[in-house]
Amino acid sequence: MTGISQQPGDMRGAPGWDGSTDDPAVRADLAGRLHQAQGPDPGAPPAGPGEAVGLVIGTVPATPLQFSVGVAQGQYLQLDDVVVTSRELPGTARIQLAGVVTGIEAVQEGARFASDVFLVQQGALPAEVCEVAEVTVTRVEPEVYVPPLPGAPVARATGRQRETALYFDEMGSAKVPIGFGRDGQPVFVNFEFLDGTRGAHVSISGVSGIATKTSFATFLLHSITNCGVLAGEAHNTKALIFSVKGEDLLFLDYANSRLTDAARARYKDLDLPAQPFGNVRVFAPPRRGDPAGTPDVTARDRAVSPFYWTLAELCGQELLPFVFADAEDERAQYTMLIGQVAARLRRDGTAVGGDGAVKIGGVDPANDRIVRTFADLVDLLEAELGDDTLRGGWVGAAATGSVNAFLRRLRSAVRPLSAVIRGDLSHRGERSITTSRAQVTVIDLHNLPDRAQRFVVGVTLQGELARKERQGTARPLMFVMLDELNKYAPREGDSPIKQILLDVAERGRSLGVILIGAQQTASEVERRILANCSIRVAGRLDAAEAERPEYGYLPPAQRQRATLAKPGTMFVAQPDIPVPLAVDFPFPAWATRPSEKGVWSGHDPGPAAPADPFATIPGADADPPPF
Numbered sequence: 001m002t003g004i005s006q007q008p009g010d011m012r013g014a015p016g017w018d019g020s021t022d023d024p025a026v027r028a029d030l031a032g033r034l035h036q037a038q039g040p041d042p043g044a045p046p047a048g049p050g051e052a053v054g055l056v057i058g059t060v061p062a063t064p065l066q067f068s069v070g071v072a073q074g075q076y077l078q079l080d081d082v083v084v085t086s087r088e089l090p091g092t093a094r095i096q097l098a099g100v101v102t103g104i105e106a107v108q109e110g111a112r113f114a115s116d117v118f119l120v121q122q123g124a125l126p127a128e129v130c131e132v133a134e135v136t137v138t139r140v141e142p143e144v145y146v147p148p149l150p151g152a153p154v155a156r157a158t159g160r161q162r163e164t165a166l167y168f169d170e171m172g173s174a175k176v177p178i179g180f181g182r183d184g185q186p187v188f189v190n191f192e193f194l195d196g197t198r199g200a201h202v203s204i205s206g207v208s209g210i211a212t213k214t215s216f217a218t219f220l221l222h223s224i225t226n227c228g229v230l231a232g233e234a235h236n237t238k239a240l241i242f243s244v245k246g247e248d249l250l251f252l253d254y255a256n257s258r259l260t261d262a263a264r265a266r267y268k269d270l271d272l273p274a275q276p277f278g279n280v281r282v283f284a285p286p287r288r289g290d291p292a293g294t295p296d297v298t299a300r301d302r303a304v305s306p307f308y309w310t311l312a313e314l315c316g317q318e319l320l321p322f323v324f325a326d327a328e329d330e331r332a333q334y335t336m337l338i339g340q341v342a343a344r345l346r347r348d349g350t351a352v353g354g355d356g357a358v359k360i361g362g363v364d365p366a367n368d369r370i371v372r373t374f375a376d377l378v379d380l381l382e383a384e385l386g387d388d389t390l391r392g393g394w395v396g397a398a399a400t401g402s403v404n405a406f407l408r409r410l411r412s413a414v415r416p417l418s419a420v421i422r423g424d425l426s427h428r429g430e431r432s433i434t435t436s437r438a439q440v441t442v443i444d445l446h447n448l449p450d451r452a453q454r455f456v457v458g459v460t461l462q463g464e465l466a467r468k469e470r471q472g473t474a475r476p477l478m479f480v481m482l483d484e485l486n487k488y489a490p491r492e493g494d495s496p497i498k499q500i501l502l503d504v505a506e507r508g509r510s511l512g513v514i515l516i517g518a519q520q521t522a523s524e525v526e527r528r529i530l531a532n533c534s535i536r537v538a539g540r541l542d543a544a545e546a547e548r549p550e551y552g553y554l555p556p557a558q559r560q561r562a563t564l565a566k567p568g569t570m571f572v573a574q575p576d577i578p579v580p581l582a583v584d585f586p587f588p589a590w591a592t593r594p595s596e597k598g599v600w601s602g603h604d605p606g607p608a609a610p611a612d613p614f615a616t617i618p619g620a621d622a623d624p625p626p627f
């Protein structure tokens, strides 16, 4: 992996190392130089409080971007350690080269065969153990790209040197804490790569259940809203979270009863409150068979609203294409028909009453009735399109085969979509997803079938994008968290939702819509979306997945380590820093499952008041008074 392991012969054959390491004079010299590096001598690099740990070696070429360090006896370096060395040049200030340990290995020099280790042990063969660390340079200051010279002392970077090595000194007021490095010190991301200034969007990959993707995404949101980077906009910045799997995102405003004092202290060290989210509203689909449209959630009873779309909205806003958003629809011949039917529904659909039912104008008298459910609408379309004489009014001269395929696909949508497309509910409070009522809006999709989930994600994102576009300013920002990005924006094929996600990825930066996407496998996500993510994060990766080119941003040692990463360990790559940083983030301070539910710390302003108090009487509008 390191240069050394590829050239073991070079290493052993190198003059000055082979057999000479037990030379007391060399040892004394090394120790002396290390001492010098630690000492107060003004001429001894590197400057600062760092502790010298070794010397740049000469058996592997040192370059301005990478060098290797022989670790001094009694010292050690580990992966991710931040180190610094320097070089004196005539006529300029001393060059400081800082970097991160990206590989390390121990070899027995002088040993040629595996069995030599026993001879060395018995003292029958002279050999020395040498540890060599590979350092990837992160920063050269001032910017003169010269290699460090073999023999130059290397120290651990601490304090200001570490800040400089990792560019934290340049982040100014854009520092968002994301956890701790291996050295236990805070690690930051540059908010300018999140808020659209220089970049936007986050992609998080990793194995389900252990990679802690969802936890990291919510921790990032927590940090952004509490660390001060949003300044005066903190209260108006919104998050829209799609909860696709399970219930883990429904308790963001409940304290985590498993949070220990030690974990609490970790929040303090990052200058963040160890608190749950304070202002959360959950939207859930209506309960099946409940005419009042009560939201279908068992796990929480506070700050919950139902959501669904009325048939009038389906027609008026041309939402039909989102009914056809599956992979199965991509290559189908009926894409044109969807648009034609949607356009006619918009033109000829009129709302009836206040429950969202519709009547479609210009249809055959036999089919002319009030459409109250999605199934009614599909019945009507089947009757109209199934009749050769009526079909032309909808889809012109389309081929019968395509029409039949379209109708079959439409029919199969009835079951999954009936819960969220309605014209039969008298509920007059809130029934539309809105991000205006809370700072964090969670849309609970986990009880919905796949096809309905796609419909909801597509329609909601389209609406929010349009709203931000009308608003005309990127600020305050809106964060959109979406799990299973591979399902909504797969690499292959096309769909209306994928188009919208591409739109978010490509224009979100200027619109102020920031995507935080998570997926088990980045290799299955549309490339253009990944390419637009400035911050890339990997948790525990599957070994085969880690070999994919999508993780090329991880150096080989990190790729391999990602296959072992523990919950809470993430590798975070940001454009500013040439090496991804290994980060441990604190255990969530909010409940991530029902068993962790502690004290509720949200607030519930109650359901939105209906504009017309009489409107709550079921059927009031549909039944006009007889005068």
Ligand SMILES: Nc1ncnc2c1ncn2[C@@H]1O[C@H](COP(=O)(O)OP(=O)(O)O)[C@@H](O)[C@H]1O
Pocket (backbone or CB within 6 Å): 206, 207, 208, 209, 210, 211, 212, 213, 214, 215, 216, 248, 567, 568, 569, 585, 586, 587, 588, 592, 593
């Ligand atoms: N920082 C952490 N340290 C240790 N365990 C954690 C941490 N964050 C989350 N976990 C645990 O890992 C579990 C799974 O995390 P989750 O974020 O749901 O993973 P994923 O979204 O990748 O499936 C959580 O329920 C929690 O108990």
Ligand SMILES: [Mg+2]
Pocket (backbone or CB within 6 Å): 209, 213, 214, 215, 483
């Ligand atoms: Mg998850």
